[in-house]
Amino acid sequence: MRCSSCEPLLDRYLEGTLSPREMIDTSAHIATCAACARLLEEVKVIDALLFTTDVPELPNNFTFAVMAETRSLPAPKRLQHRVWSFVTLYVTAAWIAALATFAVSGASLPKVGAAIAAGFGNLAQSFSGGASGIAQGAPALATFGVGVLSVDLALAAVAATVYFLIRPRLAAHLASVSEAQ
Ligand SMILES: [Zn+2]
Incomplete structure (x- = not known):
């Protein structure tokens, strides 16, 4: 065999x-x-x-106990909330740092404004292949201000993109999905 x-x-x-x-x-x-x-x-x-398929005996309050246990668990956190709280924390911290630096340096507001504007000018030039960037001759405070403002502008752009472009498309997509069901 x-x-x-x-x-x-x-x-x-x-x-x-x-x-x-x-x-x-x-x-x-x-x-x-x-x-x-x-x-x-x-x-x-x-x-x-x-x-030997023994069916386990369940206590009388099994369903109630499970549901009570489920209700006592913390609700799952959504990633979106964590991202936004991180962004808010960053922006707040950056502006506190910027204001503290401004206060400590004792520079006048128009002077810092002018330095930041000059910094942006240098940044734009360096992007277009011109001068060697904001480090050259720009005060540290202005460099810092340019950095903070640049990141803030980038964050604002991302937020605007999400709010005005991605959100409506996502909503339309979800509506079409729920219609299909
Ligand atoms: Zn065999």
Whole structure:
């Protein structure tokens, strides 16, 4: 007997429902074939598991207990909120730092404004391949102000893009999806 003929007979071999001839052949093959003997052990284990399907007893208040447990869990946080709180934190911290630096430096507001404007001018020039950027001759405070304002402008641009472009498209997409259902 070959393994391929033995394997399909193992279930009925265990049940003892094979013909006498098949029982003898299968038994002889298993005695000499380690692979089929191992498979027979696995079939025995599976059969044993199938015949001991105890249904676990649930306590009377099972549903109530699960629902109470679920309600006591904290609501899942949405990533969007974390991103916006991070942005708010950054902008607040940056402006506090900028104002503190301004206060400490004792520079007058128009002077700092002019320096920041000059800094932006240098930045624009360096982008267009002109002068060597804001570091050249620009006071540290102006450089810092330009940096903060640049990041703020970038954040504002991102926020505007999300609000005016992505949000309506997402809303339209979601509406079409819920219509399709
Ligand atoms: Zn075999």
